[in-house]
Amino acid sequence: MEKAMKLIGPWLSGFTRRTAITMKLLDIPFEHLNLNAYTDKDEVRRYSPMGKVPALVFDNGETMIDSSGIIDVLHEMVGPEKALIPPSxxxxxxxxxxxxxxxxxxxxxxxxxxxxxxxxxxxxxxxxxxxxxxxxxxxxxxxxxxxxxxxxxxxxxxxxxxxxxxxxxxxxxxxxxxxxxxxxxxxxxxxxxxxxxxxxxxxxxxx
Ligand SMILES: N[C@@H](CCC(=O)N[C@@H](CS)C(=O)NCC(=O)O)C(=O)O
Structure with missing residues (x-):
């Protein structure tokens, strides 16, 4: 079975939230780890060494931070037709x-x-x-x-x-x-x- 991606961060973080909304709209399954950058610092750092959220652990095990880069990759995964931004x-x-x-x-x-x-x-x-x-x-x-x-x-x-x-x-x-x-x-x-x-x-x- 394919491993689901892990999204780290709470909905209270608008940047985490936009990433989650994007994944849901693009039908990309993920496991949500509702960890707060301030109150769950040590747990967040296990995935995101700088303590930033959102962090996304991709199914190849690599982790990326920063919603803009993450969303860019997600858009590329689904292709320009499905992406939530016009291509040009x-x-x-x-x-x-x-x-x-x-x-x-x-x-x-x-x-x-x-x-x-x-x-x-x-x-x-x-x-x-x-x-x-x-x-x-x-x-x-x-x-x-x-x-x-x-x-x-x-x-x-x-x-x-x-x-x-x-x-x-x-x-x-x-x-x-x-x-x-x-x-x-x-x-x-x-x-x-x-x-x-x-x-x-x-x-x-x-x-
Ligand atoms: N530009 C980043 C901003 C992410 C960001 O600032 N996240 C906050 C929570 S909303 C955070 O990680 N704060 C903890 C910290 O900066 O140490 C993005 O788009 O993901």
Missing amino acids: GPARFRALKLNAIGMNIYPKLSSLYDETLRPKEHQLQSVFEGLAEQAIIGLTLLEQETGDGWLVNDKFGQADIMTAICYQAASMFILPDLVTAKNFPRLAALTERAMKIDAFASTVPHF
Whole structure:
């Protein structure tokens, strides 16, 4: 029997989550190891020596970290027809451009969370505000690019996945007062559409 790949990381990590959603949509079976980079450090390092998640252990035993590289390999495995990003041209450009905005919003949300872990006397309001401002600018850019369907070629793909992951993390957990359906109606609607897709809905973290 072929050995299933192992995906290491929790759904609370948006990068792990996008990798899992991709694997589910591409029908690539995997075993999920729900290990947290911070609270399960030693176990994570057995697979991912730097302690980063996601890490994917391929069926040949090799391990890769970083969701972008992993997803690139997964897309190559299934071929351009099934890949969740257009193979070339303006549609690919748009997908990469919008996905990159999401990929740069998410670390701001993670840093905002990390700031809350500091003792109050070591927290800086200016740091909170700076990070929140950058996240909001990114979400505003995505809101402006969102219509009634999916973001690229009206096919659910990588840009939609990262956009909806960012909107959920911001609205449900990190910036619930600022990131609301009232302020970002198109992102809220896009996320609602994504929630109808099992691969997406089945990976919502317990915020
Ligand atoms: N660019 C990486 C980012 C991965 C990342 O930062 N993961 C976080 C969890 S969301 C992590 O591993 N944190 C632990 C650490 O940096 O030590 C990717 O796309 O996979």
